[in-house]
Amino acid sequence: MIKRATEPFEDRPRPLLTRIPGPSGEVLALFLVALVLRVGYVLAVHATNAQPSSDGITYDQLAWNLARGMGFQLQGEAALYPTAKAPLLPWMLSLLYRATGHSYFSALLLQCVIGAFVPVGVRTLGREMFGPSIGRIAGWLAVCHPLLIFFSGYLLTESLFCVLVLAALHSSVMWLKQPKGSRAFTAGVWWALATLTRPTALPLPFMVALWAWAPLGLMLQPAERAKQVGMVFLALVLVISPWAVRNTIVLGEFVLVTTGGGRTLLDANNAQVWDDPALRGNAISTAEVEPWKSKWEGLSETDVDRAASAEAIAFGLSRWKQWPEMALVKLARFWRPNAVTSSTGRWWARGSLPDRVLGTLDPLLLWSLLVWPMALWGLVRTVRFTRRHFQLLPFWVIALFTLSTMVFWGALRMRVPVEPLVLLYAGAGIADVLWRVRMRRAGLALIASATKR
Numbered sequence: 001m002i003k004r005a006t007e008p009f010e011d012r013p014r015p016l017l018t019r020i021p022g023p024s025g026e027v028l029a030l031f032l033v034a035l036v037l038r039v040g041y042v043l044a045v046h047a048t049n050a051q052p053s054s055d056g057i058t059y060d061q062l063a064w065n066l067a068r069g070m071g072f073q074l075q076g077e078a079a080l081y082p083t084a085k086a087p088l089l090p091w092m093l094s095l096l097y098r099a100t101g102h103s104y105f106s107a108l109l110l111q112c113v114i115g116a117f118v119p120v121g122v123r124t125l126g127r128e129m130f131g132p133s134i135g136r137i138a139g140w141l142a143v144c145h146p147l148l149i150f151f152s153g154y155l156l157t158e159s160l161f162c163v164l165v166l167a168a169l170h171s172s173v174m175w176l177k178q179p180k181g182s183r184a185f186t187a188g189v190w191w192a193l194a195t196l197t198r199p200t201a202l203p204l205p206f207m208v209a210l211w212a213w214a215p216l217g218l219m220l221q222p223a224e225r226a227k228q229v230g231m232v233f234l235a236l237v238l239v240i241s242p243w244a245v246r247n248t249i250v251l252g253e254f255v256l257v258t259t260g261g262g263r264t265l266l267d268a269n270n271a272q273v274w275d276d277p278a279l280r281g282n283a284i285s286t287a288e289v290e291p292w293k294s295k296w297e298g299l300s301e302t303d304v305d306r307a308a309s310a311e312a313i314a315f316g317l318s319r320w321k322q323w324p325e326m327a328l329v330k331l332a333r334f335w336r337p338n339a340v341t342s343s344t345g346r347w348w349a350r351g352s353l354p355d356r357v358l359g360t361l362d363p364l365l366l367w368s369l370l371v372w373p374m375a376l377w378g379l380v381r382t383v384r385f386t387r388r389h390f391q392l393l394p395f396w397v398i399a400l401f402t403l404s405t406m407v408f409w410g411a412l413r414m415r416v417p418v419e420p421l422v423l424l425y426a427g428a429g430i431a432d433v434l435w436r437v438r439m440r441r442a443g444l445a446l447i448a449s450a451t452k453r
Contacts, residue, residue: 027120031119034143038152038153042152050105052155059157060155061074062085064094066094067094067095072085072090084247084251086257088160108154111159115162118142121167122142123135125173126138128177129394129424130428148162157198161194161416162417164193168204176211177390179225181231185231186235192240196257199256204400205236211396214389253302261305261309266308267283267408274319281410331410334405338365339364340362378427378428379425382425394425395425398421401417401418
């Protein structure tokens with residue numbers, strides 16, 4: 001007897017192993033084109049004789065010391081000393097150094113690979129939140145975004161942080177759409193990994209939890225909702241606590257992820273920065289200039305942090321009347337459309353390809369003029385017509401980073417993590433414009449056809 005199509009075929013043999021689907025052709029194209037552009041930038045700026053600079057010096061030292069079994073330590077004047085820095089990037093780089101030796105150029109190539117995953121993450125998140133067409137548009141925008149290409153060419157945390165924030169947001173959206181304890185826990189793991197890359201991610205899971213608790217958040221009974229929100233923070237604790245315990249043992253006092261927060265605050269909030277028109281809204285490295293360099297000599301990382309934090313708070317309280325003005329200055333620097341300002345340092349050699357290009361045309365300025373209007377339109381459309389509350393989640397992440405820059409300082413480095421999220425709304429805006437153009441053409445064609453009759 002032949003079974004009907006509606007009946008299950010219980011006797012059908014099942015495969016022993018489930019085939020894992022590979023990436024689609026579009027995903028491979030996104031990744032490969034992004035990788036070529038980023039490697040091309042590295043070759044144009046550094047050739048093969050690259051040397052670490054800025055924060056890259058620290059990450060390079062930590063990774064090499066880890067790779068050769070010297071522990072998570074930095075080189076002092078006389079000997080190595082333990083430190084507390086965000087560990088994820090140095091740890092990943094140490095695995096590469098074990099295979100390649102101490103090759104800084106290979107570290108930059110790893111950065112290019114990580115940066116090439118950003119468009120893939122943008123596409124994935126865009127498809128989950130807005131649909132395939134918007135995800136596709138946003139992904140290709142991320143491929144050629146000048147700021148994302150630029151920061152893939154240096155040993156910094158920006159690219160890895162972008163990838164992890166996108167993964168954490170995707171996991172959070174999956175949880176909000178179909179609430180399960182396992183999905184909540186997975187989201188917490190991703191947020192913890194982002195925090196171990198840059199501690200500025202730590203407020204974000206709290207924001208997601210508030211979003212989940214809102215009236216349009218998790219459609220669950222209060223007890224189940226509390227349980228699932230608790231799973232997010234359980235994952236955070238389980239992933240971050242081993243590093244916090246290590247810091248406490250090694251440094252002799254509690255440090256959750258990294259030291260440096262107090263000094264970072266003072267870097268932007270001191271008289272030298274606030275009173276110099278060329279530096280206002282920017283920051284200086286107080287550890288390298290007087291009077292702080294002499295004042296902090298011989299102090300531990302945690303002692304420097306406490307002293308710097310106290311000084312920054314005291315300075316801010318003494319200048320409270322200037323808070324609104326300084327906040328606007330920092331905000332203007334953070335959201336500036338151009339790459340280079342009078343107080344912007346050079347990350348490339350004079351006469352190099354980037355130097356010649358920026359001398360002729362600022363790519364970021366052109367990009368901003370073309371993409372920002374689409375992003376604003378996409379955000380307006382999302383606010384006005386969305387029935388999916390999670391589509392506004394990236395906006396609140398953007399807002400949180402924008403608020404934080406008014407406390408610290410305005411810089412493109414601070415803005416990099418929000419750029420992929422801006423592209424989601426730009427994709428929504430472009431998709432809407434394209435839809436309107438198609439509808440107008442279809443309408444005109446219909447009118448023309450009726451007229452001929």
